[in-house]
Amino acid sequence: MLTVAIFLPAAAAVALPAVPRRAVPWTWIAVALAEVALVTWMWVSHGTGAGTSYETSTRWIPSVGAGYHVGVDGLSLPLLALTAVLFAACAVYSLRQARRPRAFAVLFLFLETVCLGLFAALDLLLFFVFFDLSIVGMYFVILLWGHGDRSRSALKFFLYTFLGSLVLLLGFIGLYLGADPNTFDMVELTRDPPLHGGPAGLTLLAVGIGLGIKTPVVPFHTWLPPAHTDAPAAGSAILAGVMLKMGAYGFVRIAMPMLPDAWRRYALVVLIVGLVGVLYGALVALAQDDVKRLVAYTSVNHMGYVVLALGAAGYASGDAAARRLAVTGAVTQMVSHGLITGALFLLCGVLYDRAGSYGLGRFGGIAGRAPAFAGLTAVAAFASLGLPGLSGFIAEFQIFAGTIGSGTAAAAVAGALAITGILITAALFLRVLHRAVLGPPGELTGRVTDVRRPELAALLPLLLLSLLIGVAPRGLLDTIEPLSAAVTALVGR
Amino acid sequence: MNENPADLAPELCVLIAAVLGLVGGLFLPRERQWRVAVVCAAGLAAGLAAAGAAAARTDLAVFDAFMVDPITHVTRIAVLGATLGVLALAAGQVRGHPRESEHYVLILLSALGTVVLGAASDLLVLVAAYLLASIPAYALAGFGKDAPGTEAALKYYLMSALLGVFMLAGVTVLSGVGRGTAYPALRAGLAGAPPAAVAAGTVALLAGLLFKAGAVPGHFWVPDVTEGAPPAIAAFVTTVPKIGAFAALYRFGAEALPPGTSWPALVAVVAAATMTLGNLAAFGQDNVRRLLAYSTVGQAGFLLVPVAMAGRTDLAEPALLYYVPAYAVTNLGAFAVVLARGRDGLAGYAGLMRGSPLLGLSLVVCLLGFVGTPPTAVFVGKVLMLGAALDGGYAWLAAVAAVNTVASVFYYLRWIVPLFRGADGRPRPARGASAVAVAAALFTLALGIGSGLALTT
Numbered sequence: 001m002l003t004v005a006i007f008l009p010a011a012a013a014v015a016l017p018a019v020p021r022r023a024v025p026w027t028w029i030a031v032a033l034a035e036v037a038l039v040t041w042m043w044v045s046h047g048t049g050a051g052t053s054y055e056t057s058t059r060w061i062p063s064v065g066a067g068y069h070v071g072v073d074g075l076s077l078p079l080l081a082l083t084a085v086l087f088a089a090c091a092v093y094s095l096r097q098a099r100r101p102r103a104f105a106v107l108f109l110f111l112e113t114v115c116l117g118l119f120a121a122l123d124l125l126l127f128f129v130f131f132d133l134s135i136v137g138m139y140f141v142i143l144l145w146g147h148g149d150r151s152r153s154a155l156k157f158f159l160y161t162f163l164g165s166l167v168l169l170l171g172f173i174g175l176y177l178g179a180d181p182n183t184f185d186m187v188e189l190t191r192d193p194p195l196h197g198g199p200a201g202l203t204l205l206a207v208g209i210g211l212g213i214k215t216p217v218v219p220f221h222t223w224l225p226p227a228h229t230d231a232p233a234a235g236s237a238i239l240a241g242v243m244l245k246m247g248a249y250g251f252v253r254i255a256m257p258m259l260p261d262a263w264r265r266y267a268l269v270v271l272i273v274g275l276v277g278v279l280y281g282a283l284v285a286l287a288q289d290d291v292k293r294l295v296a297y298t299s300v301n302h303m304g305y306v307v308l309a310l311g312a313a314g315y316a317s318g319d320a321a322a323r324r325l326a327v328t329g330a331v332t333q334m335v336s337h338g339l340i341t342g343a344l345f346l347l348c349g350v351l352y353d354r355a356g357s358y359g360l361g362r363f364g365g366i367a368g369r370a371p372a373f374a375g376l377t378a379v380a381a382f383a384s385l386g387l388p389g390l391s392g393f394i395a396e397f398q399i400f401a402g403t404i405g406s407g408t409a410a411a412a413v414a415g416a417l418a419i420t421g422i423l424i425t426a427a428l429f430l431r432v433l434h435r436a437v438l439g440p441p442g443e444l445t446g447r448v449t450d451v452r453r454p455e456l457a458a459l460l461p462l463l464l465l466s467l468l469i470g471v472a473p474r475g476l477l478d479t480i481e482p483l484s485a486a487v488t489a490l491v492g493r
Numbered sequence: 494m495n496e497n498p499a500d501l502a503p504e505l506c507v508l509i510a511a512v513l514g515l516v517g518g519l520f521l522p523r524e525r526q527w528r529v530a531v532v533c534a535a536g537l538a539a540g541l542a543a544a545g546a547a548a549a550r551t552d553l554a555v556f557d558a559f560m561v562d563p564i565t566h567v568t569r570i571a572v573l574g575a576t577l578g579v580l581a582l583a584a585g586q587v588r589g590h591p592r593e594s595e596h597y598v599l600i601l602l603s604a605l606g607t608v609v610l611g612a613a614s615d616l617l618v619l620v621a622a623y624l625l626a627s628i629p630a631y632a633l634a635g636f637g638k639d640a641p642g643t644e645a646a647l648k649y650y651l652m653s654a655l656l657g658v659f660m661l662a663g664v665t666v667l668s669g670v671g672r673g674t675a676y677p678a679l680r681a682g683l684a685g686a687p688p689a690a691v692a693a694g695t696v697a698l699l700a701g702l703l704f705k706a707g708a709v710p711g712h713f714w715v716p717d718v719t720e721g722a723p724p725a726i727a728a729f730v731t732t733v734p735k736i737g738a739f740a741a742l743y744r745f746g747a748e749a750l751p752p753g754t755s756w757p758a759l760v761a762v763v764a765a766a767t768m769t770l771g772n773l774a775a776f777g778q779d780n781v782r783r784l785l786a787y788s789t790v791g792q793a794g795f796l797l798v799p800v801a802m803a804g805r806t807d808l809a810e811p812a813l814l815y816y817v818p819a820y821a822v823t824n825l826g827a828f829a830v831v832l833a834r835g836r837d838g839l840a841g842y843a844g845l846m847r848g849s850p851l852l853g854l855s856l857v858v859c860l861l862g863f864v865g866t867p868p869t870a871v872f873v874g875k876v877l878m879l880g881a882a883l884d885g886g887y888a889w890l891a892a893v894a895a896v897n898t899v900a901s902v903f904y905y906l907r908w909i910v911p912l913f914r915g916a917d918g919r920p921r922p923a924r925g926a927s928a929v930a931v932a933a934a935l936f937t938l939a940l941g942i943g944s945g946l947a948l949t950t
Contacts, residue, residue: 059945060944060945061873061944061945062945063811063945064808064811064876064877064880125876128867129867129868129872132866132867132872133866133867133868136861136866143910143913144913151910155903155906158902158906159899159902159903162864162898162899162902163895163896163899166895166898166899167895169876169879169895170879170883170891170892170895173876173879173880173883173891174883176880177880177883177884
């Protein structure tokens with residue numbers, strides 16, 4: 001069942017060249033919606049219990065202890081659902097894709113398999129396979145469908161994240177060699193953490209840099225702004241919405257449970273890195289004139305909250321309930337950020353499609369010409385800055401409550417300082433709304449027409465889901481909580 | 494000792510095919526010399542089948558100077574398989590050539606020498622195999638009788654002769670201080686020998702083998718031969734002799750040297766130098782054959798890592814035995830694309846993706862395979878290689894290999910990017926070479942995904 005869900009898009013991608021040209025976008029949408037249905041079904045049948053469902057384990061390379069081992073739990077289900085929803089949104093959004101629509105669909109279906117597979121993998125080598133393939137897939141998306149200085153941005157993206165993936169691989173091999181008997185199996189490595197002392201610290205460094213580049217944490221974020229600026233809208237939405245989560249997911253799934261004592265020892269480093277990401281991302285975003293770059297930097301800021309919360313969860317002396325809250329908040333933030341940033345990038349794509357520019361100063365008074373666009377942008381911006389009633393608030397509230405409430409001085413101070421990040425984000429989004437959406441018309445405003453039906457159909461579900469999580473978060477939180485309790489316990493060993 | 498001549502069936506098949514081909518070529522009219530290719534291919538296929546059957550058996554035969562063990566099995570299968578691919582590539586190139594049958598026979602003889610090189614467990618057999626693998630290759634390099642081909646052949650020959658003499662000197666020193674030429678005797682004899690003499694002999698011996706492997710400092714011939722020789726031969730000399738050379742290097746390190754020598758440190762430094770030099774030199778190449786040549790030098794550096802770790806970790810042998818065939822298939826695939834397209838400049842590959850998507854896709858798979866992108870075969874090889882380096886206590890070597898891999902991405906991508914540019918009506922690619930390219934690309938994927946099966950046998 002899970003295997004079918006993972007490989008259905010890839011199978012569709014292989015079959016797509018045989019589909020008549022006019023049916024290509026509709027086939028893509030059908031497959032993407034089927035994925036949403038499959039993942040929803042798995043979520044419903046998994047319910048809110050602890051443990052892993054739909055576990056499959058087959059031998060792959062037995063001589064090095066690597067297998068095809070997949071399963072879903074409270075951490076992977078929300079992310080799988082996010083992946084399916086975002087890819088479906090991109091499929092709908094790209095209904096009018098004019099340049100090489102068939103290859104575009106093939107590549108995105110391939111990427112969907114890769115992303116689903118990564119969030120379901122329970123084997124380090126399998127995880128790495130999907131991690132690496134996501135880089136290759138996104139490279140071609142930027143290279144072939146991007147704009148501006150795309151081949152340079154794509155190359156930078158590839159080299160930078162590929163370096164990260166190799167460092168990650170070295171860390172994985174460290175874990176593999178430390179385990180007795182040698183294995184890449186995540187379940188076994190989690191049950192019995194293999195490394196202690198100095199080697200554990202080095203392995204955490206390798207895994208941390210590898211995942212940190214992908215997350216991205218400051219100072220490893222420099223690949224992100226050019227990649228986002230030059231990627232097509234759907235590519236940016238996937239890159240920010242799904243792929244950035246791979247890094248943060250890896251911290252929760254791999255780094256924390258498998259290297260618990262190293263994580264505790266270096267919790268302060270994680271905390272500080274998170275805090276720097278929050279503040280630096282927000283401040284640099286404030287200074288941007290390019291809307292897409294601005295959204296890219298808010299991603300750095302938002303992922304900083306996640307890292308901050310995970311760092312706070314590493315203080316074993318802290319209050320257990322607060323640490324659980326922090327982890328739950330971090331996972332919620334991943335989902336929430338995926339939905340909101342996906343929507344924001346698609347909105348940027350609409351703007352570029354009409355006017356061919358992202359320049360903040362060249363627009364103004366869009367609300368008059370495109371009221372629906374303005375409304376959607378406003379909702380997405382408010383969601384992103386953490387307005388109560390939308391998903392961002394739920395996530396960030398839990399993160400701050402958990403971080404400050406954990407009772408240790410360092411976490412409390414870092415949490416308090418990070419709150420200023422919210423303030424800056426609020427300021428910068430209000431500035432965007434003020435300059436572009438309201439105010440006097442700018443030089444390019446005349447070109448902006450309102451959102452079309454496919455664009456609306458792609459954007460509306462994302463924002464509605466954000467609203468749903470904001471108003472009725474219980475369903476999501478109940479799924480995550482058993483998992484965050486387990487992770488906090490594992491880190492505390 | 495179980496000395497059954499039937500255990501040499503793969504080698505005998507190749508030898509018989511070569512002799513039959515040579516004799517048959519004398520009597521066949523020029524337009525029917527393609528039959529020699531069929532005979533040679535049949536010999537290789539029969540050898541491949543015999544090697545596969547031998548690999549499945551558990552009772553391993555041991556000759557005094559010729560080991561039949563997993564290393565030999567993999568060497569045989571990789572060499573014979575790769576040679577079969579080269580033969581398919583060459584058949585399209587030399588059809589109707591006055592020396593057509595000799596061409597095939599020389600390829601077969603060189604391949605035979607390579608198999609023996611990988612299986613030899615005696616220094617004297619090693620030298621004989623080195624010569625058998627090299628001499629036909631000189632002739633092949635200059636087969637076109639044009640200026641670049643002649644230069645390539647001359648350079649190849651001079652380098653080989655020089656480093657071969659070093660190798661002979663090394664063999665002399667080692668057999669002198671070790672009181673024997675067979676590896677087991679050497680292992681016992683060298684333990685008590687003066688370390689300086691052992692080190693000097695090892696370094697001199699390495700010279701010849703590193704030349705065959707195309708590794709620093711014996712790499713100078715690689716770019717010139719790859720560019721100057723006929724393309725099918727370029728594919729041959731950068732693929733097949735390396736297989737035997739790495740097997741021989743590994744075998745020497747693991748079986749002939751006593752523990753406690755400076756072998757790991759020495760080879761590790763050579764490996765680091767090779768991968769760095771190969772990758773850096775590939776950066777600025779605009780000729781795809783030169784680019785591939787430097788890429789093979791870089792890959793040789795990665796392949797030397799498990800050689801350096803020989804005997805230090807259990808991962809070294811699977812790493813080498815997996816990486817070598819993976820590299821051979823990938824390299825063959827990339828060269829097949831060059832032959833199919835018939836262009837040497839990077840710009841000549843513009844629009845390949847639109848014009849012949851299958852060929853373009855094969856090239857992308859092969860080049861990304863070189864980088865070590867999963868799920869290609871080289872990925873599994875690289876994981877094992879890095880694991881061997883870390884397990885053997887050479888973390889710095891693993892780090893150098895990782896950095897080099899990232900650097901190599903850069904020039905492989907330089908080749909991939911033009912594929913997607915606009916098409917400009919080029920002639921259709923050659924059929925046969927395209928088929929080899931697609932088959933190689935599929936095989937590298939299959940070898941990666943089915944690595945569990947391949948590694949257990």
